[in-house]
Amino acid sequence: MTAQRRxxxxxxxxxxxxxxxxxxxxxAQRRLPEISLATIYNTLNELVAMGxxxxxxxxxxxxxxxxxADRHHHLLCDTCAAIFDVTPKESAGVELDELExxxxxxxxxxxxxxxxxxxCQ
Amino acid sequence: MTAQRRxxxxxxxxxxxxxxxxxxxxxAQRRLPEISLATIYNTLNELVAMGxxxxxxxxxxxxxxxxxADRHHHLLCDTCAAIFDVTPKESAGVELDELExxxxxxxxxxxxxxxxxxxCQ
DNA sequence: TTTACTGCAAACCGTTTGCAGTTCC
DNA sequence: GGAACTGCAAACGGTTTGCAGTAAA
Numbered sequence: 511m512t513a514q515r516r517x518x519x520x521x522x523x524x525x526x527x528x529x530x531x532x533x534x535x536x537x538a539q540r541r542l543p544e545i546s547l548a549t550i551y552n553t554l555n556e557l558v559a560m561g562x563x564x565x566x567x568x569x570x571x572x573x574x575x576x577x578x579a580d581r582h583h584h585l586l587c588d589t590c591a592a593i594f595d596v597t598p599k600e601s602a603g604v605e606l607d608e609l610e611x612x613x614x615x616x617x618x619x620x621x622x623x624x625x626x627x628x629x630c631q
Numbered sequence: 632m633t634a635q636r637r638x639x640x641x642x643x644x645x646x647x648x649x650x651x652x653x654x655x656x657x658x659a660q661r662r663l664p665e666i667s668l669a670t671i672y673n674t675l676n677e678l679v680a681m682g683x684x685x686x687x688x689x690x691x692x693x694x695x696x697x698x699x700a701d702r703h704h705h706l707l708c709d710t711c712a713a714i715f716d717v718t719p720k721e722s723a724g725v726e727l728d729e730l731e732x733x734x735x736x737x738x739x740x741x742x743x744x745x746x747x748x749x750x751c752q
Numbered sequence: 753t754t755t756a757c758t759g760c761a762a763a764c765c766g767t768t769t770g771c772a773g774t775t776c777c
Numbered sequence: 778g779g780a781a782c783t784g785c786a787a788a789c790g791g792t793t794t795g796c797a798g799t800a801a802a
Contacts, residue, residue: 512775512782530645531766546784547729550769567688571791572766596731604725604742610717613749614706621725628734633800635756652791669761672792731768742780 517542518553522563528574528584528593566620568593583620587627596623638663639674642741643684649695649714682706689714704741708748717744 564576585594685697706715
C-alpha cells in the first residue's frame with residue numbers, strides 16, 4: 511500500500527459519482543501533486559480486478575469508475591451525459607426464458623435508462 | 632445517393648450482425664475497392680441520424696452498427712465479445728416508479744445481458 | 753458554377769505499454 | 778540485492794476533422 515494507492519482509494523471512497531480517470535487524476539493531484547495518470551490507471555484497474563469498484567462505459571466511450579460496487583443500474587442523461595445510480599426495488603425483473611437465451615448463460619443483467627435529467631428537461 | 636452510400640446501405644441490409652466500422656469497410660470494399668474509411672463513417676453517422684440503423688458500444692469501447700433499428704436488447708459474451716439480439720416477449724418490463732426516477736424523464740431502456748455464449752462456455 | 757460528396761492524412765481522445773529510475777524490505 | 782511500484786513518453790485503436798480534388802446538377 512503506497513501513498514499513491516491510498517490517495518486513489520480515498521478519492522473514490524464515499525463518492526456517489528462516476529468519475530473518469532482524468533477526474534480521478536485531478537482529485538488525486540490535489541493531495542499528491544506528482545501522481546501520474548499511468549499510476550491512476552494502474553491502480554484503478556487493480557481495484558476493478560479486486561472487485562472493490564465497478565467500471566462501465568459512459569456515453570462518450572470513456573471508462574467511468576464506480577465506487578459503488580454493489581449491483582445497481584444507471585440513469586443516463588442523453589443531453590449532459592450525467593449518470594445517476596438507481597436500485598429498483600422490484601430488482602429489475604428482466605428474465606429471459608430458455609428459448610430466448612438460445613444456449614447463452616446469463617451472469618448479470620445491466621440496465622441503462624436513457625433520458626433527460628431534471629436540469630436538462 | 633452515390634455509389635458509396637448505396638454500397639454501405641447494401642452491406643448492412645438484412646444482416647443480423649453488429650458490425651464495427653472496419654468490418655463495414657471490409658465488406659464495402661469487396662464491392663467498391665476504392666471506398667475509404669472516412670466515407671464509411673460519414674455514411675454510417677448519417678444512417679444513424681436518420682434512424683435507419685442503431686449504434687451502441689461494444690465491450691471494447693468501439694461503436695457497433697446495428698441494422699436492426701427496432702427496439703431490442705442484447706446478449707453480450709464477456710469472453711469473445713460476440714453480440715446477439717434478443718427481443719423478450721414480456722417486453723422487458725423494467726419500470727421505475729416516480730421516487731426512483733427523481734425527476735428524470737426516461738425515454739428508453741436498454742438492457743444488456745452479460746454472460747457466456749454457447750461456444751465459450 | 754455552385755453544391756455535395758469523396759479520400760487522404762493528420763489530429764484527436766482515452767487507454768495501455770515499455771522502460772528506466774525509485775523505494776522499501 | 779530483489780521485488781514491487783512509479784512516472785514519463787511513446788504507442789495504440791477507434792473516431793473525427795480539414796482540406797483539396799472530383800462528380801453531379
